[in-house]
Amino acid sequence: MPKNLPYKDIVIVGSGASGGACAWRLSTSGASVVIIEQGPWFDKNNYPGDSNSWEIHSKNSFDFNPNVRKLEADYEILDKESDIHPLMYSAVGGSTHHWTAHTPRFHPSDFRVKTLDGVADDWPISYWDLEKYYDINDEMMGCSGINGDPANPPRSPRQMPPLPLGPDGERIAKAADKLGWHWWPSDSYQASEDYKGRVGWNNHGTFASKKKWQSIASTDHTYIKPAMKNGLEVRENCAVQEITVDNSGKLRGVVYVDNKGVQYFQEAGKVILACNGIGTPRLLLSSKSKAFPQGLANSSGLVGKNLMYHPYASVSGIFADKDINYSLGPLANIIIVQEFYETDVSRDFVRGYSFQMNRSHGPGHTSLGVGAGGKIVPWGKEHHNEFKRRFKKFLGLAVISEDLPELHNRVEIDENLKDKNGIPLPRIFYKTSKNTRNLLDHGIRSAEKLLKEAGCYETHVIPTLESAGWHLMGTAKMGEDPKNSVVNKNCETHDVENLYVIDGSVFTTSAAVNPTPTIQAVALMAADKILGV
Amino acid sequence: MDINNNDISNLFSFVDTVIPSIDEMPSASEVISKEDLVWILENNIKYIDPIKDFLSFVKKEPASRVVGGIQELNDDHRIEILNLMESVMPVQFNLFIEVIYLLYYSKENVHEIIGWNSDELSDENKMKPFDKTILEKVSKREPFWKQV
Ligand SMILES: Cc1cc2nc3c(=O)[nH]c(=O)nc-3n(C[C@H](O)[C@H](O)[C@H](O)COP(=O)(O)OP(=O)(O)OC[C@H]3O[C@@H](n4cnc5c(N)ncnc54)[C@H](O)[C@@H]3O)c2cc1C
Numbered sequence: 186m187p188k189n190l191p192y193k194d195i196v197i198v199g200s201g202a203s204g205g206a207c208a209w210r211l212s213t214s215g216a217s218v219v220i221i222e223q224g225p226w227f228d229k230n231n232y233p234g235d236s237n238s239w240e241i242h243s244k245n246s247f248d249f250n251p252n253v254r255k256l257e258a259d260y261e262i263l264d265k266e267s268d269i270h271p272l273m274y275s276a277v278g279g280s281t282h283h284w285t286a287h288t289p290r291f292h293p294s295d296f297r298v299k300t301l302d303g304v305a306d307d308w309p310i311s312y313w314d315l316e317k318y319y320d321i322n323d324e325m326m327g328c329s330g331i332n333g334d335p336a337n338p339p340r341s342p343r344q345m346p347p348l349p350l351g352p353d354g355e356r357i358a359k360a361a362d363k364l365g366w367h368w369w370p371s372d373s374y375q376a377s378e379d380y381k382g383r384v385g386w387n388n389h390g391t392f393a394s395k396k397k398w399q400s401i402a403s404t405d406h407t408y409i410k411p412a413m414k415n416g417l418e419v420r421e422n423c424a425v426q427e428i429t430v431d432n433s434g435k436l437r438g439v440v441y442v443d444n445k446g447v448q449y450f451q452e453a454g455k456v457i458l459a460c461n462g463i464g465t466p467r468l469l470l471s472s473k474s475k476a477f478p479q480g481l482a483n484s485s486g487l488v489g490k491n492l493m494y495h496p497y498a499s500v501s502g503i504f505a506d507k508d509i510n511y512s513l514g515p516l517a518n519i520i521i522v523q524e525f526y527e528t529d530v531s532r533d534f535v536r537g538y539s540f541q542m543n544r545s546h547g548p549g550h551t552s553l554g555v556g557a558g559g560k561i562v563p564w565g566k567e568h569h570n571e572f573k574r575r576f577k578k579f580l581g582l583a584v585i586s587e588d589l590p591e592l593h594n595r596v597e598i599d600e601n602l603k604d605k606n607g608i609p610l611p612r613i614f615y616k617t618s619k620n621t622r623n624l625l626d627h628g629i630r631s632a633e634k635l636l637k638e639a640g641c642y643e644t645h646v647i648p649t650l651e652s653a654g655w656h657l658m659g660t661a662k663m664g665e666d667p668k669n670s671v672v673n674k675n676c677e678t679h680d681v682e683n684l685y686v687i688d689g690s691v692f693t694t695s696a697a698v699n700p701t702p703t704i705q706a707v708a709l710m711a712a713d714k715i716l717g718v
Numbered sequence: 719m720d721i722n723n724n725d726i727s728n729l730f731s732f733v734d735t736v737i738p739s740i741d742e743m744p745s746a747s748e749v750i751s752k753e754d755l756v757w758i759l760e761n762n763i764k765y766i767d768p769i770k771d772f773l774s775f776v777k778k779e780p781a782s783r784v785v786g787g788i789q790e791l792n793d794d795h796r797i798e799i800l801n802l803m804e805s806v807m808p809v810q811f812n813l814f815i816e817v818i819y820l821l822y823y824s825k826e827n828v829h830e831i832i833g834w835n836s837d838e839l840s841d842e843n844k845m846k847p848f849d850k851t852i853l854e855k856v857s858k859r860e861p862f863w864k865q866v
Contacts, residue, residue: 349845513843
């Protein structure tokens with residue numbers, strides 16, 4: 186029998202990008218709020234960035250893939266039937282400990298794809314509903330960037346100047362200018378100057394630099410610590426096993442287990458799920474009861490369905506110039522190109538894509554084929570020559586595609602395989618669609634054109650980056666109709682009053698940019714709805 | 719970890735075939751040690767099984783059974799074995815290569831020769847601050863986001 190704990194007004198499960206933001210907003214209300222997080226606090230001094238063995242860690246204990254990393258807090262993801270491998274991190278701050286912090290916003294059109302293009306569904310909210318929350322989030326996370334981007338609506342002044350473009354960024358910018366294509370310095374939650382206790386990093390040093398990691402916003406610092414000053418309680422190393430309801434289907438609270446194996450029942454007025462696009466459907470599907478035999482909040486059958494990732498294609502070019510060092514600065518927060526963002530009826534796909542510029546890697550990664558289409562530098566006599574040809578000499582473009590929702594792309598749970606906390610493992614099914622394939626192929630051709638214009642003499646292509654499952658969306662869709670969605674426009678589930686989902690699971694569609702500012706804006710908006718603001 | 723000293727010596731005997739010395743570049747055995755191999759295997763479990771597979775593959779090769787065993791193989795034999803393994807066990811082979819490459823490229827003396835300097839304070843690692851004159855052309859473009 187779990188130990189009963191005194192009542193709390195609000196329990197938030199998960200402390201990543203969404204959980205942190207929502208907790209901070211709620212903590213200002215005087216309500217009793219507790220976060221339950223399966224991972225530990227993470228000490229930013231432990232980033233292995235400055236050690237010589239950095240690249241060894243990044244392929245092992247610091248690998249982005251939990252199935253490779255296998256840390257205490259990680260759960261295995263059964264992903265053999267998925268074209269793309271999901272990535273995430275479990276700690277106070279969640280995946281914002283591993284993210285790149287490239288932070289574009291969705292476009293107004295992204296919320297209206299059914300109206301505009303006759304596909305998927307419109308969101309029940311608009312860009313303008315979220316605008317205020319994007320601004321609050323930029324302020325809290327700290328955004329480096331510059332206003333005036335013609336591809337996006339005007340926005341409030343950025344908190345810090347853009348990160349330097351570097352010689353490689355300037356090269357891409359000039360090439361885009363020559364082609365008459367859009368480009369703009371990326372908005373980034375990496376601090377270009379010291380910001381609210383966070384160290385600024387103006388790209389002095391390689392992308393592996395420990396300082397770079399410390400200059401990136403993670404929600405443990407940006408939101409959770411300030412919220413704790415308002416009374417937020419954080420229970421680390423505690424995994425929620427089940428959300429419980431009474432026989433009539435009324436929410437009761439959560440059952441969780443700590444890292445000593447002690448089980449607790451936390452009664453709560455409201456429960457907010459922020460476990461990401463895989464963790465949240467996993468928990469809902471695991472929480473079966475008499476009232477909800479197919480899993481909680483699942484009367485539509487849509488919990489776990491419509492998984493969207495943003496499939497990426499990677500195109501890199503090798504440059505011959507002698508004195509360039511394309512390994513300075515962050516890996517990706519450099520330039521965004523949105524020339525091909527909207528639907529063009531003359532193409533063989535709907536919706537569109539962005540390019541995000543990437544730069545060279547460290548020597549270990551270069552030797553293992555990063556930047557060269559995954560082709561490992563040959564072993565034996567040819568090794569050194571080929572290594573020299575590539576090292577610090579390539580820069581790349583990642584094509585980020587809009588991923589449309591499809592029912593067969595989904596998260597299920599395997600009742601027979603459980604993690605150490607007794608929670609069923611998630612099993613992922615995902616196939617890249619024809620529309621996405623055509624879209625990525627178009628993106629690859631455009632990227633090659635831009636890189637050639639920039640002067641590269643050889644390109645390497647990865648048509649679908651298998652290791653790019655960093656954006657997890659769609660698995661508890663937001664909508665007006667309870668038959669066709671899991672949560673309403675306030676992020677409350679249609680089926681269970683006072684149960685909310687606030688992470689990327691609620692995305693109706695995915696847009697063609699990194700999702701986290703939008704995830705956080707939705708989480709802040711949901712907090713205001715809960716507070717009746 | 720189930721891999722003994724002799725296994726490590728067998729493994730180590732292949733490293734220079736993977737990264738030989740050419741011009742100013744040292745061979746793998748000049749910069750990494752058997753202790754490094756033990757360290758990486760002990761700390762990163764994902765390598766253990768592939769390395770065991772690698773070793774049993776090598777042991778089964780007829781050339782390894784001649785006098786002196788694996789450690790006495792000549793370079794031609796090693797190349798032959800590695801080529802064969804690369805084609806029949808690519809997954810394990812690539813992880814074996816990953817171990818050697820990552821160790822080799824984590825060494826300071828290699829960094830010096832190839833010019834990898836992670837010191838933030840050094841001049842070559844400074845980037846010019848963002849200069850907005852580069853926006854001249856693109857910022858003149860009319861806004862083109864779709865109004866809805
Ligand atoms: C390598 C990498 C690079 C990325 N780069 C970018 C980028 O540049 N830009 C961008 O916009 N996005 C990026 N992302 C994505 C971004 O990190 C996520 O979109 C964001 O963190 C999602 O926030 P979240 O709150 O939904 O989930 P997460 O941040 O993943 O947090 C979920 C939390 O819930 C906890 N949890 C899960 N289940 C339970 C349970 N049962 N009990 C208790 N706790 C639980 C987890 O431990 C975790 O801490 C990147 C991600 C990765 C992995």
